[in-house]
Structure formats: C-alpha cells, structure tokens
Amino acid sequence: MKLNLEVTARVDGKEVYHTEHDGWCRAIAAWMSAWIMGISVTVTNISNGSAAPGNTMICTGPAGNTNYGPVVGTGTGAYDFDNYALGTLIAHGTGSGQLGYSITTFNAPTTSGNDRYFEIIRTFQNNSGAQITVNEIGLYGNSSSVYFCLARDLPTAIDIPSGQTLTLTYKVKITL
C-alpha cells in the first residue's frame, strides 16, 4: 500500500518541479487519529501553539488566505516530520516579496489503473514588480479555525518572474 502526496509546480504553465514523495508532517497523523480512531492527539499548530486537531481538516483556502490550502515560502530549513509551519511564509499581496494567493480548487477522486487520487490546486500570482523565489511549499489545513501544517516540501528553487503565476497541484493518491 502506498499513500502518496505528489506535488507539481508550474510557472506560467511550464512544469518546473515534480515529486512523488512529498513530506507529510506529524499533524496529518494527529488528524487521522481523530478521524479514523477517535483518539485525540495534541501537536503543534502553525502558530507554534499546542492543539489537537478534530475530525475536520479543511484545505479549501479562499483567495488571499494563507492559513489553509497550499502555501509557499522562502525558508530553506531541512524537512522534518515535526515541522509545524513553513520556515518563512510568503504573505498574500502585491507588495515587495508578496504573492497573490488564489482560491483553492479541487479535482474530485478518480481511478486510473491501480491508482485512485484527488487533486488540490492553487495559483500564486506575482504582481510584486520583481522576481520572487519560492524555496518551500506546504499544505495547511483548518480544523475548527486552528491551522496545521499537513505537509512541507523543499523543491529546487522556483523563480517566479514578475507578472507570472505559480500553480501548485497536490495529488493525494493510493495505489493497489
């Protein structure tokens, strides 16, 4: 059995990064414990506080919201299962060093051969007036308005020239 979290990054439609083994973090396990076992587990939330995820974990981050859904940052610290947030989150906006976070969208579950998966998609528009380099990407979830880092990955540096758009696609997949 494999439960993969794949991620693909595209800049203006051109694929610049892809990995099939993105890094789940401890919060995903804590949430799954609440969901499928009914056992509450306390972990660290993105604000560096202690909290136990409930059985909900929403990733439908709306436009402009950096608390949940796919997120990006500039930190370069190594991945660890205990990562509770991105190292340095890129803020939403059009100012220097900022990106415009779009609404998060989904592609519904589908079966393809021995795989079954769904996709989480978000775009980040660079209207800052200068190139921005993304060094880390993550997936944040919302559990009763407490936010958790479910996954974090360090792609090779992704340059987003001013005026261009980064699209992140997370694929949550199981394989027979």
Next chain:
Amino acid sequence: MELAVKLTCQIFQVDPKTKKRKRIYRNELDPLMSWFIDGFYAKFTNATYNTKDTGGTSQNYNPADSFYNVEALGDATRGIVVGTSSAAPSFSHYALQSTIAHGTGSGQLYYYEGWRTNYIFTSPKKRQFVWQRLFRNLSGADITVNEIGYYYKGNYILTFMMCRDVISGGMTFQNGQYYLVQFVLEIGA
C-alpha cells in the same frame, strides 16, 4: 525526502492460557480501498462525497463524520472482518467478497470485540495506529480465511471498507484455535 506510509496486516495464533502468540502471516503492502481517498476528499473539501458503503449503497459521506466506537462481540458488520474470497483487491470493492459470519456453526467464526491503539515513536519519527480483533474457530472444522478487511463506522451510522487484504494461498484457522488479526497503519518520515 521519502514518505513512509505503510499498512500492514498480521495474523497471530494465540494461546489464551499462556498468553503467547505466534505470528503466522504478515503483509506490509496492504491495499487501502476507495473510501479512504474519498473520505480524505470529503474532509479536505468540507463537502459531502458520494461513495459506496459496505452494503453497496451510494451514500453521501459527511465531512463531519468521525469514529463511532469499537466493534462489539459478535458484530461482523464493522471493525476487522474476515472472509473466504480470494478475488484480487480492486477499487470497485466496497466490502469483502464473501464474509464469514459470526457464530459456532459450520463455516462460521466467533468474532470477539475489537480494540485500537495509537503509538508515537521518536526514532524513527512516526505514528502508528493498530486495530486488533480476536477470532476463534468453534465450528468443528478448519476454515480457510482468504480475505481480511477493516470496516470503518462513523457517527453518521454508515459503514465503509477502509482496506482489504487477500492472503496468497489462504490461511487455515484451525478448529478450536484463537487467532488475533491486526491492521497496523504507520505514518512517518
């Protein structure tokens, strides 16, 4: 970085007097079924998603759903269940293909209560979930178990199959003997 998510199915033969148990089966590449990814999707989108329950009926899986409680003695409709079919796992399977009923009659197994445990490990860093259930064969003859599943039941009173394992060649549950079946789900770095 390598993602480590592993679902393992194990069977132990158990001696209730000495408390000793001997592992007689282990499969580290056990397949999750459609509901697992469908449930993930419902949770992540915070919207109901249509998926089949263990009765084959399409149901709207509610994102607010959570684990209900452990299966009771004699309940072969949820928790760890066993069957006789050797059909290969498929995402179209929503239930075991031929469930062995609870009881002491011919072809039946005695299902005890289930229980679950959750462990944290710091080296290597991982979290482990364990579902367990004890069975006894009081049917008067050996029974071959070919498939093992886990039926999840939430507080919305619907039951879904989370995983289904098919034992290559089957496993004989000898008459009179006790067997402990486990599913172990690990998530770690």
